[in-house]
Amino acid sequence: MENTIYVDNSATTAVSEKALEAMLPYFRENYGNPSSVHSRGQEAQRALENSRRTVARAIGAYNNEIYFTSGGTESDNWALNAVCELKRDKGRHIISTAIEHNAVLKTCEKLQKRGLEVTLLKPDKYGQITAEQLKQNIRSDTILVSIMTANNVVGTILPIKELCDTAHKAGIVFHTDAVQAVSHIPVNVRTLGVDLLSMSAHKFHGPKGVGALFSKLSLLPPPYLTGGGQEKGCRSGTENIPGIVGMAAAIKDGTENLPENIRKITANRDKLIENVIKIPGAYLTGDPVNRLPGLASFIFEGIEQAVFIVNKLNEHGICASSGSACSASSKEASHVLAAMGYDEGISFGTLRISLSEYNTEEEIDTIINKLPLIIAEIRSENRM
Ligand SMILES: Cc1ncc(COP(=O)(O)O)c(C=O)c1O
Numbered sequence: 001m002e003n004t005i006y007v008d009n010s011a012t013t014a015v016s017e018k019a020l021e022a023m024l025p026y027f028r029e030n031y032g033n034p035s036s037v038h039s040r041g042q043e044a045q046r047a048l049e050n051s052r053r054t055v056a057r058a059i060g061a062y063n064n065e066i067y068f069t070s071g072g073t074e075s076d077n078w079a080l081n082a083v084c085e086l087k088r089d090k091g092r093h094i095i096s097t098a099i100e101h102n103a104v105l106k107t108c109e110k111l112q113k114r115g116l117e118v119t120l121l122k123p124d125k126y127g128q129i130t131a132e133q134l135k136q137n138i139r140s141d142t143i144l145v146s147i148m149t150a151n152n153v154v155g156t157i158l159p160i161k162e163l164c165d166t167a168h169k170a171g172i173v174f175h176t177d178a179v180q181a182v183s184h185i186p187v188n189v190r191t192l193g194v195d196l197l198s199m200s201a202h203k204f205h206g207p208k209g210v211g212a213l214f215s216k217l218s219l220l221p222p223p224y225l226t227g228g229g230q231e232k233g234c235r236s237g238t239e240n241i242p243g244i245v246g247m248a249a250a251i252k253d254g255t256e257n258l259p260e261n262i263r264k265i266t267a268n269r270d271k272l273i274e275n276v277i278k279i280p281g282a283y284l285t286g287d288p289v290n291r292l293p294g295l296a297s298f299i300f301e302g303i304e305q306a307v308f309i310v311n312k313l314n315e316h317g318i319c320a321s322s323g324s325a326c327s328a329s330s331k332e333a334s335h336v337l338a339a340m341g342y343d344e345g346i347s348f349g350t351l352r353i354s355l356s357e358y359n360t361e362e363e364i365d366t367i368i369n370k371l372p373l374i375i376a377e378i379r380s381e382n383r384m
Helices: 017-023 039-058 072-086 102-113 131-137 160-169 241-256 258-276 306-315 334-339 361-383
Strands: 066-069 093-097 117-121 142-146 173-177 196-200 211-215 282-285 295-300 351-354
Touching (some): 017 241, 039 241, 066 072, 072 142, 072 173, 072 196, 117 131, 142 160
Parallel strands (some): 093 117, 093 142, 142 173
Antiparallel strands (some): 066 211, 295 351
16 A cells, blocks of 8 residues: 555545644544533534634635535535525526536436426537536526536536626526535635535545535525534534544645645646657547646547556556546446547546645656556457
8 A cells, every 4th residue: 555656536535634633632532512512512613613614714705604514415415406495486497517426417317307407518528618508508497507616537627607607697596516626726606606516525635524515695505404403404413523623624724735736736747648648549538728737537549448447557556547436437437528529439438647736746757657558558458
């Protein structure tokens, strides 16, 4: 494990020292329940509210616009269900995109089964969606637009401000899944103008199983989980205090060091891209310019299953992925490439290398040296 090169940071990241240190006391010393009135409880309550303030500040929100959840999936599910419930008298039509994470796509499918209509916008070959395209699909009964800030398979960053303005001009609520974007690129809810935003701690060096939903003040999300009435009565369940404290420490660290991290990660990513595309028949997928600092994804002619490359890289101690983690060994990764217009054969074949600030230039050099041989080896095996 020690010598492993980990370049699957879009799947999950290592918990940072700062996040871990911040969390530890909340497991054994300050383990109170924030709903308890005694001192231990109140200590936990203070930690909860301090964390809420830190998370809010990191994305330009007010404290009481942040609801802690169990992660990106729950935030996405909640956001979509909440708006459909709130706006059910106004209409039954939702617009999203064909490249969303399944946390959004499967929720759309479920809502469809309940009688809502869903339009999934198809991106161009770079994974981009335009404001004009959105405008053309808006109907008088559209109640929600949900479009991700950055794609988790190809790394394309979408023009959220323009898309959000377009939705607002038609009086429609706008949600964005910013799970891959928060703490990776500047994300400010006021600059973007979004009404709801999902995020997840384990994508930015926080712990797993904790995230948040931003929902603007005027939009109180109806409860998705009912019970003890935590989180302003909107999300019941005893709060995951160690996780929430870890999330706050991670986002604080990430946003304070964002410019420096972006500079370092982008330099490594660009070196990687520059060299990988020199391999004959290798192509970069996603937007060549508007892309996440840490994400590079490639297809290789003649290799239809990127999982072969991932397995060989693994044999060499390199942990990468063939698309999204939840679908690494299945066909799932293909829905994004298929929507971008790639042939079925190719859409199984994306190799995703996702970097964090912990990756060194030496690690990138190792990948650059090993990948051409691995690709050649797989191609020759395919020919046999
Ligand atoms: C874009 C996007 N949305 C949602 C999720 C789900 O987040 P979580 O793992 O916190 O449930 C992920 C995780 O891969 C993601 O990449």
